[in-house]
Amino acid sequence: MEAVRRKRKGTKSSFILGSHLSDGGDNDRQCKKKCMEGSRPAKLGPRDGGAAPGVVMTAPPSGRSASASPCRGIKRKLGCIESVTRIGRKKKLEQEYILDREIGQGRFGSVRLCRSRVSGEQFACKTLPKNGEETVHREVEIMQHISGHPNVVTLKAVFDDSECVHLVMELCSGGRLLDQMVKEGRYSEQRAANLLRDLAFVIKYCHDMGVVHRDIKPENILLTVSGKMKLADFGLAVRVANGQRLYGIAGSPAYVAPEVLSGHYSEKVDIWGAGVLLHALLVGSLPFPGTSREAIFESIKTMELNFHGEIWDSVSLLARDLLSRMLTRDVSSRLVADEILRHPWILFYTECPPRLITSNPRIRIRSAAAPRIDCGYSDPRSDDEQDECGGFVDALAAAISRVRISEPKRSRLCVPAGQIPQECSSNMKANNLCTAF
Ligand SMILES: Nc1ncnc2c1ncn2[C@@H]1O[C@H](COP(=O)(O)OP(=O)(O)OP(=O)(O)O)[C@@H](O)[C@H]1O
Numbered sequence: 001m002e003a004v005r006r007k008r009k010g011t012k013s014s015f016i017l018g019s020h021l022s023d024g025g026d027n028d029r030q031c032k033k034k035c036m037e038g039s040r041p042a043k044l045g046p047r048d049g050g051a052a053p054g055v056v057m058t059a060p061p062s063g064r065s066a067s068a069s070p071c072r073g074i075k076r077k078l079g080c081i082e083s084v085t086r087i088g089r090k091k092k093l094e095q096e097y098i099l100d101r102e103i104g105q106g107r108f109g110s111v112r113l114c115r116s117r118v119s120g121e122q123f124a125c126k127t128l129p130k131n132g133e134e135t136v137h138r139e140v141e142i143m144q145h146i147s148g149h150p151n152v153v154t155l156k157a158v159f160d161d162s163e164c165v166h167l168v169m170e171l172c173s174g175g176r177l178l179d180q181m182v183k184e185g186r187y188s189e190q191r192a193a194n195l196l197r198d199l200a201f202v203i204k205y206c207h208d209m210g211v212v213h214r215d216i217k218p219e220n221i222l223l224t225v226s227g228k229m230k231l232a233d234f235g236l237a238v239r240v241a242n243g244q245r246l247y248g249i250a251g252s253p254a255y256v257a258p259e260v261l262s263g264h265y266s267e268k269v270d271i272w273g274a275g276v277l278l279h280a281l282l283v284g285s286l287p288f289p290g291t292s293r294e295a296i297f298e299s300i301k302t303m304e305l306n307f308h309g310e311i312w313d314s315v316s317l318l319a320r321d322l323l324s325r326m327l328t329r330d331v332s333s334r335l336v337a338d339e340i341l342r343h344p345w346i347l348f349y350t351e352c353p354p355r356l357i358t359s360n361p362r363i364r365i366r367s368a369a370a371p372r373i374d375c376g377y378s379d380p381r382s383d384d385e386q387d388e389c390g391g392f393v394d395a396l397a398a399a400i401s402r403v404r405i406s407e408p409k410r411s412r413l414c415v416p417a418g419q420i421p422q423e424c425s426s427n428m429k430a431n432n433l434c435t436a437f
Pocket residue numbers: 033103104105106107108109110111124126153169170171172173176219220222232233234235
């Protein structure tokens with residue numbers, strides 16, 4: 001826990017859930033995320049330093065070849081995008097904004113606080129060097145494409161000069177979800193479910209818009225001052241046509257889906273990333289530990305999750321059920337975002353008024369000891385409350401009776417027999433790289 005805190009925010013060597021695989025070397029820093037070796041020839045923009053053969057295949061929405069230039073999208077869209085978010089417009093950043101202190105540092109650039117000269121409003125300004133022009137353009141284009149969703153960091157303006165592109169974005173002054181997780185430890189199911197619902201909403205939106213984020217992790221989920229989550233960092237996102245496959249390894253190691261490691265995949269990789277995040281929220285540790293990137297990849301490919309053991313005792317069966325459906329290696333049976341939103345665990349915690357869940361001991365999703373919802377009670381609620389929740393609980397009770405927590409699914413998880421224990425009490429020890437927070 002301490003180790004996590006020490007190495008945090010704003011430093012490139014930050015411990016991140018996705019990179020505690022670190023061997024500490026340059027090689028690993030390169031691979032903190034982005035563009036790991038691809039299984040197919042792929043373009044590597046100068047932003048990636050040209051250091052590794054790899055990746056980032058973007059698939060144009062029109063269904064053209066994935067090798068088409070990612071810049072074409074932005075050119076096609078110039079006619080309809082707001083001019084303030086257009087690369088190449090004449091205004092200079094300093095004419096409109098006053099730059100302030102650095103508030104974040106990513107692999108490719110820094111993020112600074114800035115203030116509008118006109119309104120005085122504060123924003124975040126991400127500066128990316130132009131030497132990775134294609135990927136910068138793709139990030140801008142994708143942000144333009146999906147900006148406006150309440151759970152996506154809004155792009156306000158784009159400026160460029162001879163060396164850099166500056167993205168002025170809404171400011172998320174609540175910081176990163178990761179920091180909150182480190183500070184607060186395990187989340188209650190209620191809180192985790194609400195967060196996952198928002199994340200599933202935004203993932204669904206991205207997928208409906210033909211965008212795969214490819215780097216879902218708590219570092220890339222920012223919080224507003226009121227605690228609302230916003231998906232950020234579209235640096236690895238790509239656009240896909242319906243049903244189009246993606247190639248090339250991209251992502252952050254601990255969150256990467258197994259099919260990414262095999263070389264071809266789909267938008268379902270975002271569900272896997274969200275599943276890893278849900279695991280971390282519920283039990284405070286990452287599901288696929290390892291002392292090196294390779295070891296983590298090995299865990300991702302082979303480790304059997306069983307959601308049993310002491311640490312899981314306090315986690316409801318429904319939560320575990322959802323997790324198992326998000327972290328299945330069988331891509332075809334892995335849930336889509338819409339199915340997450342309709343899962344009984346999400347519905348229970350997000351549709352039922354919180355006061356009824358917390359104040360009424362008879363309305364609760366039980367843990368392993370009593371794996372069902374107890375709704376056979378004489379209802380102490382007012383008529384309104386019953387209207388609000390009663391039908392729902394009935395429906396949920398019916399749904400839950402069909403939900404079964406599977407024993408480890410060998411067929412789904414396609415793993416070897418050896419089972420790596422999930423108990424993570426030792427996870428809390430400093431220097432144990434299995435430790436998430
Ligand atoms: N809109 C924002 N509001 C507040 N802080 C932000 C915002 N955008 C980014 N940051 C901060 O800057 C950090 C780096 O931003 P971001 O992840 O977008 O950069 P990056 O170069 O793409 O990073 P990465 O190394 O993850 O690829 C974030 O972790 C966050 O702390």
